[in-house]
Amino acid sequence: MDKWQGMGVVTGGAAAALAGLLFVAVTLRIDVIAAARDLRSPAAQTLALFVTSLVVAIVLVIPDQTERTAGIELFVVALASAAALLVLNRGAKQVTAPSALGSLLEAVSPTAVSVVLIGVGGVLAAVGWDPGLYFLVPGIVAALVGGVVNAWLFLLKIPATPAN
Template structure:
């Protein structure tokens, strides 16, 4: 079976992603705990912390789905759909236009909130459909979700750690 549609060849990618994303999510907790008073004092910043956490842990769950041994393609696709639905619903709520802090420029909000949220929500669905139909590039959508999830999560973590103190 082609690597695009079979989870087995993705195990090294999944192990590396799970470890890195979990470590970064842990560091986010440190960043939030350091600045918790400031985060709670500003409208929209606590939502940004929640979004950062979801962006960082979604790659962990995507990786865990890939690491389940000898599962069927239907099971893998369903699991990808579930992760995408849960993460996408939460990210959709947190990144709605009314949640943007007035201090955050529109371009920053689009680049660090909306685009990562959309990719993290849609790419696993495309991967799942691709696995089921052996089309669309299959699992090759997952690195996009992982990369944008980590980038969006790290950017928001930086804001929570450094930028809110300026």
């Protein structure tokens, strides 16, 4: 697992920074976001993507652990993330029709892609197939890029503050 330490450090730093920026962005307009379900659900989904990436990074940097153990942990992370994202997605489905980019993202959901790839990587590592962890790379990239795009889309929906 030592060869995955660098990936864990980079992923953890990126995910933590993006989660922090999301908190800042949401906090600036918390009154509007808290009152609108069509803003709350995507914000929560975005946070879940960043937290999933962060937890994967933590698993990758745990010292002296076998790939089998890491694989089991990654599979559990993928299951927990999938469950959380399914619950959050139910709330997001009850909102108005998305933009063209939003429709494309629903069809090629980076959320689903990331969770499936992380889960597959975990299962393959758990059964002893060494290259299995390489499925994490596109899974993490999909989670981080998907989270940034989600954040951009929901932040664009926030109405402008009237000038005083």
